Amino acid sequence: MASSPILVITGPTASGKTEFALNFVRANPGVEIVNADASLIYRGFDIGTAKPSKEIRDEIPHHLIDILEPHEKFSAADYSKLARNAFRDIYARDKIPIVVGGTGFYIDALFDGIAPIHVSDEDAASAKERYNHELKELGFDEMHERLREIDPILFAQIRRERNPIRLERAWTHYYATGEPLGEARKRSGEKFEYRPKYNVRNLPRPELWERIEERVDTMIADGWMDEAKGLMDHGVTSDVPAMRAIGYREMFDVLEGNISIEEARELIIFHTRQYAKRQSTWMKKYISDQP
Numbered sequence: 107m108a109s110s111p112i113l114v115i116t117g118p119t120a121s122g123k124t125e126f127a128l129n130f131v132r133a134n135p136g137v138e139i140v141n142a143d144a145s146l147i148y149r150g151f152d153i154g155t156a157k158p159s160k161e162i163r164d165e166i167p168h169h170l171i172d173i174l175e176p177h178e179k180f181s182a183a184d185y186s187k188l189a190r191n192a193f194r195d196i197y198a199r200d201k202i203p204i205v206v207g208g209t210g211f212y213i214d215a216l217f218d219g220i221a222p223i224h225v226s227d228e229d230a231a232s233a234k235e236r237y238n239h240e241l242k243e244l245g246f247d248e249m250h251e252r253l254r255e256i257d258p259i260l261f262a263q264i265r266r267e268r269n270p271i272r273l274e275r276a277w278t279h280y281y282a283t284g285e286p287l288g289e290a291r292k293r294s295g296e297k298f299e300y301r302p303k304y305n306v307r308n309l310p311r312p313e314l315w316e317r318i319e320e321r322v323d324t325m326i327a328d329g330w331m332d333e334a335k336g337l338m339d340h341g342v343t344s345d346v347p348a349m350r351a352i353g354y355r356e357m358f359d360v361l362e363g364n365i366s367i368e369e370a371r372e373l374i375i376f377h378t379r380q381y382a383k384r385q386s387t388w389m390k391k392y393i394s395d396q397p
Contacts, residue, residue, distance in 0.1 A: 112193070112300050114205040114213060116142070116389060117307030118382035120317040124158065126307055127206040131166050138167040138196050140189055142207025142216070146171045147180060148348035150337055153330045155351050156321065169196075169203075176337070176348035182215035183295070189216045190298055205302070210388035217302050219295030225282045233281035237274055249273060256280055259288025271350055304392040318378050322353070322371060335361055352377050 115130070117123045131137045141147070145155040149172045158168060169192040174180055189205075189212075196203040205213065214220075225233075241249055250273055253261045260276040279287040309317070334357035342348070344355055356370040356377075365373075 111303035112205060114302045114304045116208055118385040119208055119378060120314060120321050121307040121309050123206060123307045137202045137204055139206050140192050140203050141168060141170040142205050142209055142212045144209040145351040147174050148176050151348055151351050153325050153328050153333045154353045176342050177346045179347050182211050183220045185212045186215040186220055208385050217298045219297050229282040233278040236281050237277045257286035257288045271347060306389050306393050314382060315379060319375050322374050331357055334358060352381060
């Protein structure tokens with residue numbers, strides 16, 4: 107079995123990989139889906155992540171969806187460990203796993219391995235306190251600019267995303283260990299005994315842009331705002347890891363009266379397109395290995 111490659115259906119957001127995967131599984135009984143989309147692992151984040159419905163998941167087994175609460179942290183090393191365990195379990199039941207998702211860092215960690223990063227709770231707490239103090243004094247932009255010399259890898263990634271969670275992670279790791287997080291993540295772990303076979307879903311950019319816009323409109327019409335309000339009412343705040351999913355911060359801003367729903371829509375479409383560009387760049391290395 108180890109010699110059989112694992113099919114990986116991937117592609118940028120809104121490229122149709124989920125629909126393609128569902129059709130594939132329906133035509134091939136005994137196949138189960140292992141999720142490789144970081145936004146699907148958190149409970150309660152459903153509409154804005156295009157999470158497969160309960161009915162679909164009752165029909166087709168899915169793994170690594172709804173496994174965490176919004177405040178829980180989850181790393182690529184965590185994903186690699188759980189996904190590998192899921193594969194072994196699926197094979198042990200004489201079923202066939204496939205990977206479906208667009209988080210390239212997870213997919214690479216699964217097959218190539220990634221070394222766990224160990225920081226003591228005491229060091230992590232001290233580093234976070236130092237970071238929060240400096241962030242309050244200097245602000246996001248200055249803390250990000252200072253990262254340029256310390257951790258150029260994370261600096262470039264955060265510059266594209268303006269992601270406060272990733273900025274905090276970069277600085278707290280550096281304060282706790284003295285090592286740039288970008289360098290720490292280069293350390294590879296043990297390669298998986300199974301190898302991937304990629305099927306990258308590609309669309310011309312104008313068509314992908316149109317699909318993104320249509321999907322955002324559908325999500326809003328389907329009650330995305332109500333879902334965000336429910337999360338807020340249950341104590342979810344903008345700084346929890348699950349809020350990395352595109353669009354939820356904008357929905358929170360609408361609920362707090364900071365922007366209009368029309369402004370939120372435009373921001374979500376813009377950020378989703380930017381994310382799709384990054385995904386497409388990452389996935390170029392997979393295309394030569396397509397079936």
